[in-house]
Amino acid sequence: MKLTASLTSPYARKIRVLLAEKRIPCTLQVDSPWETDTAVPALNPLGKVPVLESDEGEVFFDSPVIAGYLEALDRPPHFMPRDGMAAVRVRQTEALADGILDAAVLAHLERMRPAEAQLPSNVERQCAKIERALQALEARLGETEWFHGERISLADVAVGCALEYLDLRLGALNWRDRHPRLTAFAARIGARESFVSTRPPG
Ligand SMILES: N[C@@H](CCC(=O)N[C@@H](CS)C(=O)NCC(=O)O)C(=O)O
Numbered sequence: 267m268k269l270t271a272s273l274t275s276p277y278a279r280k281i282r283v284l285l286a287e288k289r290i291p292c293t294l295q296v297d298s299p300w301e302t303d304t305a306v307p308a309l310n311p312l313g314k315v316p317v318l319e320s321d322e323g324e325v326f327f328d329s330p331v332i333a334g335y336l337e338a339l340d341r342p343p344h345f346m347p348r349d350g351m352a353a354v355r356v357r358q359t360e361a362l363a364d365g366i367l368d369a370a371v372l373a374h375l376e377r378m379r380p381a382e383a384q385l386p387s388n389v390e391r392q393c394a395k396i397e398r399a400l401q402a403l404e405a406r407l408g409e410t411e412w413f414h415g416e417r418i419s420l421a422d423v424a425v426g427c428a429l430e431y432l433d434l435r436l437g438a439l440n441w442r443d444r445h446p447r448l449t450a451f452a453a454r455i456g457a458r459e460s461f462v463s464t465r466p467p468g
Pocket of ligand 1 (some may be wrong): 274276312314315316329364441
């Protein structure tokens with residue numbers, strides 16, 4: 267199995283955490299789709315990472331699909347509940363976390379443009395989405411240890427990756443100031459070996 271990913275991609279990190287938690291052997295092919303010599307578009311027409319190639323040569327993207335593939339291998343521990351509606355709720359939380367990432371990536375890209383070309387309203391719009399999603403996650407977590415059920419699920423992995431990506435790219439948001447439950451959650455999940463070993467360099 268081979269995963270093509272950049273070391274900073276939070277979507278790819280979600281998959282790397284799952285691979286580590288499940289102890290599935292996988293070759294990591296580091297590739298940035300932003301580089302001119304990238305091989306990513308040949309694997310994924312959308313030109314995005316992560317991309318996973320199975321041992322049988324089948325190619326999967328994007329990260330929710332890859333997560334589904336890893337679950338379909340039926341290798342414990344499981345990160346999706348067997349019950350259909352419970353699984354939909356896990357996916358809903360994953361979508362919120364991934365939506366935070368989409369907004370954070372857009373805000374980051376806007377800020378990378380030359381100062382005179384930047385539109386502050388674009389950044390503000392994305393940051394408003396992030397804040398609303400954080401509020402929803404704070405309420406969704408409540409006083410429980412994990413987002414859904416008694417044990418860690420894909421929802422927790424996705425939220426953990428999203429929160430740490432905010433630290434990496436949008437530290438000035440200071441999201442911890444307003445979200446005490448998510449703050450404790452990030453510390454808890456961030457201490458797991460799978461998170462420590464996949465933390466972006468630098
Ligand atoms: N929905 C996709 C998003 C993947 C994505 O946007 N990846 C970024 C890296 S963080 C990327 O490859 N961007 C390159 C581009 O947009 O051209 C997923 O969950 O895998």
